[in-house]
Amino acid sequence: MFVSDLALSDYRNYREAVVRFDEGTVVILGANGQGKTNLVEAIAYLSTFSSHRVSADAALVRAGAPGAVVRAKVVRRDRPTVLELEIIAGRANRARVNRSPARTRDVLGILKTVVFAPEDLTLVKGDPAERRRYLDDLVVTRVPRLAGVRSEYERILRQRSALLKSAGGGRRAPTALLSTLDVWDGHLAAAGAELLAARASLVAELAPRVAAAYRDVSDGAGEVTLAIRSSLERAEDDVAPDGDLEARLLAAMQRLRPQELDRGVCLVGPHRDDLVLTLGDLPARGYASHGESWSLALALRLGAFGLLRAEDPDGETPVLILDDVFAELDTHRRARLAALVREAQQVFVTAAVPADVPAELDGQRFHVRAGVIGEDGHDG
Numbered sequence: 001m002f003v004s005d006l007a008l009s010d011y012r013n014y015r016e017a018v019v020r021f022d023e024g025t026v027v028i029l030g031a032n033g034q035g036k037t038n039l040v041e042a043i044a045y046l047s048t049f050s051s052h053r054v055s056a057d058a059a060l061v062r063a064g065a066p067g068a069v070v071r072a073k074v075v076r077r078d079r080p081t082v083l084e085l086e087i088i089a090g091r092a093n094r095a096r097v098n099r100s101p102a103r104t105r106d107v108l109g110i111l112k113t114v115v116f117a118p119e120d121l122t123l124v125k126g127d128p129a130e131r132r133r134y135l136d137d138l139v140v141t142r143v144p145r146l147a148g149v150r151s152e153y154e155r156i157l158r159q160r161s162a163l164l165k166s167a168g169g170g171r172r173a174p175t176a177l178l179s180t181l182d183v184w185d186g187h188l189a190a191a192g193a194e195l196l197a198a199r200a201s202l203v204a205e206l207a208p209r210v211a212a213a214y215r216d217v218s219d220g221a222g223e224v225t226l227a228i229r230s231s232l233e234r235a236e237d238d239v240a241p242d243g244d245l246e247a248r249l250l251a252a253m254q255r256l257r258p259q260e261l262d263r264g265v266c267l268v269g270p271h272r273d274d275l276v277l278t279l280g281d282l283p284a285r286g287y288a289s290h291g292e293s294w295s296l297a298l299a300l301r302l303g304a305f306g307l308l309r310a311e312d313p314d315g316e317t318p319v320l321i322l323d324d325v326f327a328e329l330d331t332h333r334r335a336r337l338a339a340l341v342r343e344a345q346q347v348f349v350t351a352a353v354p355a356d357v358p359a360e361l362d363g364q365r366f367h368v369r370a371g372v373i374g375e376d377g378h379d380g
């Protein structure tokens with residue numbers, strides 16, 4: 001698939017922008033702070049409704065404007081679909097597909113993107129939250145229905161945590177509070193079980209692809225494994241697991257209730273899990289070198305790309321976005337990455353200077369200056 005047209009209104013530092021893109025490589029050049037990342041972020045936002053830079057939508061709306069609109073024409077098997085998203089700070093997004101109002105989940109499966117950015121190093125070096133986000137973004141891309149479960153889970157977690165905190169240390173928790181807690185346990189177990197199952201099936205599919213991508217990027221150096229470190233299994237420690245995931249989550253919460261009331265936090269569920277990356281015999285986090293961490297971060301994205309392509313009903317590839325990554329890579333990794341990304345139907349590459357774009361990745365070129373984009377060789 002590819003994005004053939006993009007229109008932005010009041011998105012980040014763009015007032016109005018209308019751009020037409022070719023299939024293949026699209027290079028976006030411009031000095032620091034001009035709007036390169038903003039442009040590719042807008043494209044990625046249409047596929048996940050989340051940004052790789054911020055968690056609150058307010059930052060996406062141009063300062064001083066009431067709302068932003070991102071509209072894109074996505075071409076799949078020669079058939080165009082127009083996606084439109086209106087972002088109004090503090091309110092739910094309004095979505096349209098081919099100009100008719102649509103539910104957000106109907107927009108979600110249409111455009112698929114894989115974004116690789118320098119921040120991705122935190123996938124390897126950062127907190128578990130970074131890796132959970134990586135997994136959950138992919139879960140939602142694979143199964144758009146789970147976007148609802150994901151946000152529902154976050155809501156349940158907030159409510160249940162507030163309730164645990166209101167118990168004030170637990171000793172004198174009133175019966176009414178405890179029975180309300182039972183209700184939230186049920187909600188958390190139901191939504192949590194769906195997310196855990198989806199993550200587990202994702203990791204099973206993803207692990208061999210990430211391992212292969214790592215071998216590719218690093219020329220066969222080291223074996224990578226992916227495994228979920230589960231709060232549920234830790235809670236079950238010496239207890240034999242009984243029942244399905246939902247029943248196990250419920251049982252674990254019951255067992256941990258005194259500690260949860262004591263500490264005022266939810267101790268078991270997908271929000272406490274981690275994706276452990278191992279390189280050779282050592283955990284990547286805290287042990288991998290800088291170069292190894294980069295290769296591994298790249299492999300995580302390339303693995304995701306391969307999986308989404310393999311699962312696409314029409315065999316189409318996700319749109320690949322490489323935001324400022326080549327400047328960070330050594331010559332060898334640059335060449336490897338350039339070779340691998342040529343498999344994508346469309347690749348957006350941003351760079352501050354043309355020298356950072358490998359020669360073999362040349363294509364349509366744009367220049368961005370202060371939120372105004374123009375195609376090189378054209379008026380703009």
Ligand SMILES: Nc1ncnc2c1ncn2[C@@H]1O[C@H](COP(=O)(O)OP(=O)(O)OP(=O)(O)O)[C@@H](O)[C@H]1O
Binds near residue numbers: 011032033036059352
């Ligand atoms: N909501 C907003 N309203 C107005 N301007 C914004 C908004 N959000 C970001 N900006 C501006 O957009 C600019 C950053 O754009 P962007 O991150 O796309 O830069 P870039 O071209 O990718 O730069 P770099 O090469 O440094 O990565 C900053 O000047 C920032 O102040």
Ligand SMILES: [Mg+2]
Binds near residue numbers: 036037
């Ligand atoms: Mg940038």
